Amino acid sequence: MILSPMRFKNFVWPHNPRVYSITYERKIAVHKIPFGRHYLQSLGQTRRVLRGEGEFVGEGAYDTFKELATVFYEETPGVLAHPVWMTTTAWFAGLELRQEPRRDYVAYSFEFWEVMTDGNNGELERRTTAKPGTGTGTADTGQGTLWHTVVRGDTLWGIARKYGVALNRIIALNPDIRNPNLIYPGQRVRIS
Numbered sequence: 001m002i003l004s005p006m007r008f009k010n011f012v013w014p015h016n017p018r019v020y021s022i023t024y025e026r027k028i029a030v031h032k033i034p035f036g037r038h039y040l041q042s043l044g045q046t047r048r049v050l051r052g053e054g055e056f057v058g059e060g061a062y063d064t065f066k067e068l069a070t071v072f073y074e075e076t077p078g079v080l081a082h083p084v085w086m087t088t089t090a091w092f093a094g095l096e097l098r099q100e101p102r103r104d105y106v107a108y109s110f111e112f113w114e115v116m117t118d119g120n121n122g123e124l125e126r127r128t129t130a131k132p133g134t135g136t137g138t139a140d141t142g143q144g145t146l147w148h149t150v151v152r153g154d155t156l157w158g159i160a161r162k163y164g165v166a167l168n169r170i171i172a173l174n175p176d177i178r179n180p181n182l183i184y185p186g187q188r189v190r191i192s
Contacts (some may be wrong), residue, residue, distance in 0.1 A: 003083035007168070008092060008112070011071045014064060016083055017054030017110070024048055050082065050090070053098065053109040065106040069095060077115050079172050081180070089115040089175040115175075146191040156180045156189070163191050 006013045027043035056064045071078075072095045080090040094111035148159050156177070160167040171180050173190040183189065 004081070006083055007079075007081045008090070009071055009074065009078035009172075011068055013054070014056065015054075017052040019054070020050065020052040020082070020085075022048060022050050022085060048088075048114040049093075050080070050085065050112045050114075051110070053107070055108070056106045057104065059104055061104050061106045062101045065097070065101065065108060068108070068110075079168075079175060080112050081171065086179045087171060088178055091115065148189045148191055150183050150185055150187045150189060152185045154183060154185075156183060159189055159191070165191055 003016060006016050025046045025048075027046055029041045029043055031039040031041060033039055056062075072092045074092075077089050077091045079087060081087045090112040092110070093113045094109075096109045098107035098109060146163070148154075148163070150159075156170055157167055160170050167180075170189065170191065171177070173192070177183060177189070
């Protein structure tokens with residue numbers, strides 16, 4: 001199976017990092033009850049963290065690392081597309097050079113923190129203004145913004161092709177779409 005390359009904002013990994021770990025965490029409160037008992041209460045899920053490590057190899061490996069570091073210095077979250085994990089909006093929270101850099105080899109590690117945008121245990125709200133089944137599959141504009149209402153059979157790739165817009169651009173404009181392979185009839189997709 002060939003996996004798509006990992007990407008964050010405008011940086012696309014030349015080959016996927018070799019190690020990934022995804023941490024899911026739930027905060028739990030312990031309430032003590034008389035006679036040595038206790039009651040556990042879930043305080044909700046916290047951010048998910050994607051950590052990994054990899055290497056850039058070949059002529060220009062250090063230049064590739066510098067490009068990744070430039071993306072790290074940007075002070076905004078962005079769309080993180082992982083080859084196996086869901087696409088999400090995340091902060092680039094950590095980047096570490098793992099050894100003395102050489103022109104042809106750089107070992108590094110990284111960390112991304114998923115953006116938590118509401119009180120639904122980190123799940124982004126779907127902004128669907130049309131009722132399911134009423135989508136026209138056509139665009140509507142509102143105050144200079146172009147939207148497409150999803151109909152059965154639509155894919156983000158097909159929508160991007162229809163409007164002549166790069167798929168990465170549509171993914172970036174729609175951070176509420178957590179998995180670009182899964183959209184629903186009636187959902188509105190921002191095109192521009």
